[in-house]
Amino acid sequence: MSTTTTVESGELAPVRTDSLADLLVAKERPPRPSAWSASLTFGWRAVLKIKHVPEQLFDVTAFPIMMVLMYTYLFGGALAGSPKEYIQFLLPGILVMSVVMITMYTGVSVNTDIEKGVFDRFRSLPIWRPSTMVGYLLGDALRYTLASLVMLAVGLILGYRAQGGVAGVLAGIALLVLFSFAFSWIWTMFGLLLRTEKSVMGVSMMVIFPLTFLSNVFVDPSTMPGWLQAFVNNSPVTHLASAVRGLMAGDWPADEIAWSLGWSALFVAVFGPITMRLYNRK
Amino acid sequence: MSTQSSGPAIETTGLVKTFGETRAVDGVDLTVPAGTVYGVLGPNGAGKTTTVKMLATLLRPDGGEARVFGHDIVREADEVRGRVSLTGQYASVDEDLTGTENLVLLARLLGHRKVAARTRAAQLLEAFGLTEAAGKQVKHYSGGMRRRIDIAASILNTPDLLFLDEPTTGLDPRSRNQVWDIVRAVVAQGTTVLLTTQYLDEADQLASRIAVIDQGRVIAEGTKGELKASVGAGSVHLRLRDAEQRPLAAELLRRTLDAQVQLEPDSVALTARLTTAASNDTAAEQAARALNELARAGITVDNFSLGQPSLDEVFLALTGRDTQQPLPGSDDAHDPKDEVAA
Numbered sequence: 280m281s282t283t284t285t286v287e288s289g290e291l292a293p294v295r296t297d298s299l300a301d302l303l304v305a306k307e308r309p310p311r312p313s314a315w316s317a318s319l320t321f322g323w324r325a326v327l328k329i330k331h332v333p334e335q336l337f338d339v340t341a342f343p344i345m346m347v348l349m350y351t352y353l354f355g356g357a358l359a360g361s362p363k364e365y366i367q368f369l370l371p372g373i374l375v376m377s378v379v380m381i382t383m384y385t386g387v388s389v390n391t392d393i394e395k396g397v398f399d400r401f402r403s404l405p406i407w408r409p410s411t412m413v414g415y416l417l418g419d420a421l422r423y424t425l426a427s428l429v430m431l432a433v434g435l436i437l438g439y440r441a442q443g444g445v446a447g448v449l450a451g452i453a454l455l456v457l458f459s460f461a462f463s464w465i466w467t468m469f470g471l472l473l474r475t476e477k478s479v480m481g482v483s484m485m486v487i488f489p490l491t492f493l494s495n496v497f498v499d500p501s502t503m504p505g506w507l508q509a510f511v512n513n514s515p516v517t518h519l520a521s522a523v524r525g526l527m528a529g530d531w532p533a534d535e536i537a538w539s540l541g542w543s544a545l546f547v548a549v550f551g552p553i554t555m556r557l558y559n560r561k
Numbered sequence: 562m563s564t565q566s567s568g569p570a571i572e573t574t575g576l577v578k579t580f581g582e583t584r585a586v587d588g589v590d591l592t593v594p595a596g597t598v599y600g601v602l603g604p605n606g607a608g609k610t611t612t613v614k615m616l617a618t619l620l621r622p623d624g625g626e627a628r629v630f631g632h633d634i635v636r637e638a639d640e641v642r643g644r645v646s647l648t649g650q651y652a653s654v655d656e657d658l659t660g661t662e663n664l665v666l667l668a669r670l671l672g673h674r675k676v677a678a679r680t681r682a683a684q685l686l687e688a689f690g691l692t693e694a695a696g697k698q699v700k701h702y703s704g705g706m707r708r709r710i711d712i713a714a715s716i717l718n719t720p721d722l723l724f725l726d727e728p729t730t731g732l733d734p735r736s737r738n739q740v741w742d743i744v745r746a747v748v749a750q751g752t753t754v755l756l757t758t759q760y761l762d763e764a765d766q767l768a769s770r771i772a773v774i775d776q777g778r779v780i781a782e783g784t785k786g787e788l789k790a791s792v793g794a795g796s797v798h799l800r801l802r803d804a805e806q807r808p809l810a811a812e813l814l815r816r817t818l819d820a821q822v823q824l825e826p827d828s829v830a831l832t833a834r835l836t837t838a839a840s841n842d843t844a845a846e847q848a849a850r851a852l853n854e855l856a857r858a859g860i861t862v863d864n865f866s867l868g869q870p871s872l873d874e875v876f877l878a879l880t881g882r883d884t885q886q887p888l889p890g891s892d893d894a895h896d897p898k899d900e901v902a903a
Binding site: 291292293294295296298299300302303304305306308309310311312316317320321323324327328331332395396397399400401402403404405406560 | 614617618619621639642643645646647649650651653654655656657658662666667669670671672673674677681684685687688689690691692693698703705706709714716718719739742743745746747749750752
């Protein structure tokens with residue numbers, strides 16, 4: 280065995296095969312990490328990526344601010360007499376709408392990631408298989424929380440006052456982040472299913488626009504035609520918006536919370552296994 | 562060389578993978594002994610990477626069977642994953658993260674606790690000469706550094722079997738030599754290495770056994786010596802004192818050895834490729850006879866050497882894209898009608 284490779288390179292230090300040999304002698308392997316620990320480690324990876332490319336926080340900061348400002352002043356006067364009146368109704372809804380919209384970037388990041396070399400290494404590791412995906416979503420949950428706080432701050436500045444106090448607001452945001460985590464499994468599925476970033480984006484728009492706009496976020500559905508009410512009243516986004524609105528207003532809308540949690544469970548139960556099937560076969 | 566398992570590291574029978582109409586891997590049989598470097602040699606698109614991906618549990622085979630240390634790669638994929646590591650252009654590291662972050666991330670995923678993960682990462686970066694670059698994002702690394710961090714990521718836990726899929730493709734000669742040193746260090750500690758390569762000298766340098774793959778099939782398998790011997794006995798290289806005697810020397814060699822003679826760019830040098838078909842004599846005996854003939858004709862030979870054939874010659878011979886016939890015994894694995902011009 281050769282000992283030390285000598286390199287006349289100013290930039291790159293030589294490989295030290297002697298110390299390498301010492302490192303390789305250790306054959307014992309630590310016990311495998313738990314499912315939760317592996318997922319958290321992947322979540323940490325997502326956080327590191329944010330650290331290296333902070334620009335990617337643009338969609339959870341600038342975009343939500345724009346949404347609040349735009350819709351408050353666009354509809355406020357016409358729908359509620361004044362923007363200040365309207366934001367009392369709008370803020371929880373626009374919070375739900377914006378965060379649910381932001382979830383679609385998950386699909387894009389999964390899709391661009393699998394094109395890169397690191398994905399196959401993760402797949403070759405002896406770890407709980409879904410942890411890679413759960414890690415993405417944990418990182419994203421952090422982004423959703425950030426977006427919610429940013430919007431809440433803007434809302435407070437514009438005059439929003441939550442009757443539910445700090446506890447109600449936090450419970451509302453917690454429910455929203457939980458729902459978004461569950462809902463994101465749709466995007467991990469599309470991220471693995473579709474071939475290009477553009478097609479992921481296109482399909483995501485097709486899903487997200489009707490789903491978020493056809494809801495009770497902007498107005499009470501009672502003025503809508505019957506067929507639309509049937510859709511809107513049963514949409515998961517409507518249930519979630521009602522639940523968050525209720526929580527922030529200091530109520531405890533048990534029905535709506537149950538509906539939101541039920542939809543969340545359904546999303547994970549359906550799209551989680553499909554995602555993992557695609558992931559294993561990729 | 563402490564942990565020698567009893568069975569082979571890899572055993573495959575009739576492994577098949579199809580992509581649509583293409584049979585990328587078309588019935589591969591391999592037996593890789595534990596504790597050695599096993600070379601899988603073949604051109605681009607021969608099915609090397611697809612084979613490795615199946616063995617590393619990244620792709621499901623469409624037919625055949627494979628066992629890694631006795632574990633079925635489909636039914637016991639998790640056991641296999643626990644014992645192998647993989648480095649290839651597809652299985653690399655996260656370009657957005659730094660060298661340290663990548664190694665710590667992977668060490669954590671392998672179950673190391675926080676401090677142990679940091680220590681192991683730092684030690685590996687040090688051994689690989691990457692300490693200075695440890696805090697830089699991997700996307701800013703040079704090709705040689707990239708390959709080092711890729712391999713470092715594969716040996717965070719010393720694997721029993723390491724797949725190196727074309728580890729030196731695209732590297733300059735110096736970086737390539739360093740990767741070779743790493744491979745030698747890894748195998749010296751008892752890890753089995755399966756190395757795929759397009760470079761014949763790489764297989765020659767590192768591997769003890771070699772399988773030659775072409776169009777999804779193993780067309781030859783054996784030790785380096787066996788492969789070379791099957792193609793020809795070797796070559797006689799001569800340097801004459803007088804360039805004017807070269808045509809006569811070439812003629813004499815051709816006659817006495819029944820060999821192909823090649824005139825080198827250097828006007829006093831020539832090479833005769835010996836064939837086993839020519840006689841039952843060994844290469845040395847044939848060479849001795851040739852020297853005798855040359856001396857009798859008054860040709861002064863300044864320098865003489867007898868070399869084994871290069872793997873280039875072996876490969877050209879086996880793929881049938883050059884002159885000779887396939888290895889004896891490999892005909893069953895090699896169906897000439899499947900051959901397509903490269």
